[in-house]
Amino acid sequence: MADGRLADPPPASGRGYPREELEFGDEEHAPRLRLSRRGIVVLGALGATVLGALAWLVFYSSVLDVRSVAVQGVADDKVTADQVRTAIGELGDGPLARVDLADVTRRVEAIPRVAGAEVWRGWPHTLQVKITQRQAVAAVKGEDGRFTQVDAGGVSFATEAAAPEGVPVVELRLGQPARDADSVITRAQLVQGAVAVAAGLPAEVRQRAGAVLVHSYDDIQLQLGGGATVRWGSPEQIDRKARVLVALLHQKGTNFDVSAPEAPAVSG
Structure with missing residues (x-):
């Protein structure tokens, strides 16, 4: 140039844009990978095939069949694991995923000595069962x-020649007035009231109570x-009477009266 200075070099492209802008523009216009409709159909079919194979494997094949029934919660020989398995029967066969857990639960809970059951799948091959056995609070003669x-819920679940050890025996010894009132208060209701009394006794009292004698609705007696004897009265205010009786038993005596818990008495 006339002033002797060198001219700036021309831009990298003939359009006069910086290189960075060109590179950015090239990236924006790079071709994108797109699936054709046929490719989408093929992938969908492949996915459906895989899912179908998995479903068949889990629900219909023998690969994940039930191979064992594990039973928990057996407290004594009155209910055995074999009894539970027998009750489940054919429901415990076949693929584990297809076992109807609700049906299994109902069958197990139909065992008289079972109060409740929990059932779940133990993958890959085990049906898990946990039972709660009924506990007797009284034995009705x-x-x-x-x-x-x-049991404490008033459910009768077993009849035997002898009462279980440590369980109070409920026995009806009805006087004539109670017999005459049978149409008003039935024997079943009297037994129900006596069982409620036995269930409401604290453990230390229940273990000492050999019998719950029912003379009438208002005349229940503990031996x-x-x-020692306890005049209990009616099957009302059970909790309060139980608390009063525990306090009275620390006193000397052979006759305890909690029929009116606000005015208890000890004699003998």
Whole structure:
């Protein structure tokens, strides 16, 4: 140039744009990978095939069949794991995923000595069952001399020749007035009230209570070990009477009266 200075070099492209802008523009206009409709159909079919194979494997093949039934919660020989498995029967066969857990639960809970059951799948091959056994709070002596065990919910679940050890025996010894009132208060209701009394006794009292004698609705009596007796009265205010009785038992005496818990008495 005339002033002797060198001219700036021309731009990298003939359009006069910086290189950076050109590179950025090239990236924006780079070709994108697109699936054709046929490719989408093929991928969809492949995915459906895989899912179908998995479903068949889990729900219909023998690969994940039930191979064992594990039973928890058995407390004694009154209910055994084999009894539970027998009750489940054919419901425990075939693929584990297809086992109807609700049906299995109902069958297990139909066992008289079972109060409740939980059932779940233990992958890959185990059906898991946890039971809760019924516990007797009283044994009702029948006219035939046999004893029907009753739990805290009032459910009768077993009848045997002898009462379980440590469980109070409920026995009806009705006087004539109580017999005459049978149309008003039935024997079943009297037994129900006595069982409620037995269930409401604290453990230390229940273990001492050999019998719960029912003379009438308002005249229930407990026979304790050592010859002591408790006049309980009616099957009302059970919790309060139980608390009062525990306090009275620390006093000397052989006759305890909690029929009126606000005015208890000890004698003998």
